[in-house]
Amino acid sequence: MKIHSGTLYWPTTTDNDLSIIKNPIAPFYEVIIIGGGIAGFLVAHACLEAGLKVALIEKEDIAMGSTAANTGILHYSNDIMLHELIEQIGEKNAVRFYSMCYEAIQDIETIAQTLPDQADFRRRQSICFASKTRDTTKLLREFKALHTHGFPCEYWNDVIIKERLGFEKDGALVTLNDAEFNPVKFVQCLAEQCQQKGLHIYTNIMVNVLEDTNEGTILHTINGQFATRNVIFATGYQNLPYGQLKGTNLKRSYAIVTNAIDNFKPWYEQSLIWETKRPYLYMRTTPDNRIIVGGLDEDKAKVPKSEGKLEKQSNKLLGLLHELFPQVDVKIDYSYCATFGDSIDYLPYIGEHPDHPHYYYLLGHGGNGTVYGMLGANILTDLLQGLPNDDARIVTLARKNGIT
Numbered sequence: 001m002k003i004h005s006g007t008l009y010w011p012t013t014t015d016n017d018l019s020i021i022k023n024p025i026a027p028f029y030e031v032i033i034i035g036g037g038i039a040g041f042l043v044a045h046a047c048l049e050a051g052l053k054v055a056l057i058e059k060e061d062i063a064m065g066s067t068a069a070n071t072g073i074l075h076y077s078n079d080i081m082l083h084e085l086i087e088q089i090g091e092k093n094a095v096r097f098y099s100m101c102y103e104a105i106q107d108i109e110t111i112a113q114t115l116p117d118q119a120d121f122r123r124r125q126s127i128c129f130a131s132k133t134r135d136t137t138k139l140l141r142e143f144k145a146l147h148t149h150g151f152p153c154e155y156w157n158d159v160i161i162k163e164r165l166g167f168e169k170d171g172a173l174v175t176l177n178d179a180e181f182n183p184v185k186f187v188q189c190l191a192e193q194c195q196q197k198g199l200h201i202y203t204n205i206m207v208n209v210l211e212d213t214n215e216g217t218i219l220h221t222i223n224g225q226f227a228t229r230n231v232i233f234a235t236g237y238q239n240l241p242y243g244q245l246k247g248t249n250l251k252r253s254y255a256i257v258t259n260a261i262d263n264f265k266p267w268y269e270q271s272l273i274w275e276t277k278r279p280y281l282y283m284r285t286t287p288d289n290r291i292i293v294g295g296l297d298e299d300k301a302k303v304p305k306s307e308g309k310l311e312k313q314s315n316k317l318l319g320l321l322h323e324l325f326p327q328v329d330v331k332i333d334y335s336y337c338a339t340f341g342d343s344i345d346y347l348p349y350i351g352e353h354p355d356h357p358h359y360y361y362l363l364g365h366g367g368n369g370t371v372y373g374m375l376g377a378n379i380l381t382d383l384l385q386g387l388p389n390d391d392a393r394i395v396t397l398a399r400k401n402g403i404t
Helices: 038-049 082-089 091-110 116-120 137-146 158-164 182-197 307-324 369-384 390-394
Strands: 005-007 028-036 054-058 124-131 155-158 169-179 200-203 209-212 217-223 224-233 248-258 272-275 282-285 291-298 332-344 349-352 357-361
Touching: 005 028, 028 038, 028 217, 038 054, 038 182, 038 357, 038 369, 054 224, 082 091, 091 169, 091 369, 091 390, 116 182, 137 155, 137 169, 137 200, 155 158, 158 169, 182 200, 182 209, 224 369, 248 307, 291 357, 357 369, 369 390
Parallel strands: 028 054, 028 224, 054 200, 124 272, 224 357
Antiparallel strands: 005 332, 124 169, 155 169, 209 217, 217 224, 248 291, 248 332, 272 282, 282 291, 349 357
16 A cells, blocks of 8 residues: 655655665574564664564565654654543553653664764654643643653643744643654664664565464565564554454544744744644654644545645645744645554554464554654563563553454
8 A cells, every 4th residue: 555645855864875785585583574664673673682583574665664754753742641541541551651652762862872863863842732722621631640650741821832932822731851853864774783783684575475384484475485483563554464453543644844944933942843632733843944744634544646635735734834833934845645543542553463473563553653663672572582571461462452
């Protein structure tokens, strides 16, 4: 399935021509990862650090699927607020899940610090403003929940918002220690680093058949057979080679990237901006002084074929930017539509298939997919080594809205 259309921005920001070493297929791998995006390389990196022999298979080019359309925003908050998640899965599990997300951003930063230009990783604060006056009640309740459990945050009233952002809203929740990065640069540089550590990468190869044997699984492709003990599916929003998700919704979302501007006054510290409304509008800036604006999600999985549809939605996004920052004189340089998915219970799908041992999944469905990819890489590496990981039960595939 084609998962994005239009003109993508991130692939134009890097001239990293990843030179893939043409390793002969090894007789056996301890782990084979299907999927060459952010999640795939995060778990590959973790497995290599654990000393496992790993191969990664991607049906297209590295970082050109969902990663290329990723806006590079890293929140520890999620599409479901902490106080809402507490009601859903209990206080202990909800707080731990938020802690996992907070720690995952730290882990991503640690990896980024080993990469050229740190993949443009920058710590940012996130400002979630009340789309309507009544939403301030929800934001205050969330501020109390986050603050009570030790997560760094602030609450801004209408006076502070006007002073620091220039537009008028009744309230905003500010979460600290979030981040932004360049997802394509991150994956390309991490792929090169993983190759140097022994990862075998195979691109433009489709896995046609999965054959189980007494020793493990054989992956059949037109380029040869791959034998492994464990398979990890990190396929993003593409169809799964095995299994079916029970509680997921595929949608499409739109984004624009503007031309560069001279300054961001009064955009306070180039913070990440989003809102309480669902679907929500979100904004960030880039190292070359552009603005990325996204939103207008639609309950359709396929990206539109019509250029007119994309143009219409792109102009709407530009109009929403101007509503908040009318003084910003920009035009659209890049615009695209991309497929994404979220789960009914707002949790990612991470773990071993409940009925098929040694088939593992790392599917970060939701608005926080990169963060889920990192925390999932940590969980799966433990599971692969037979080590206990209590966090796995929170995102287990055996839950009601898991996998079949």
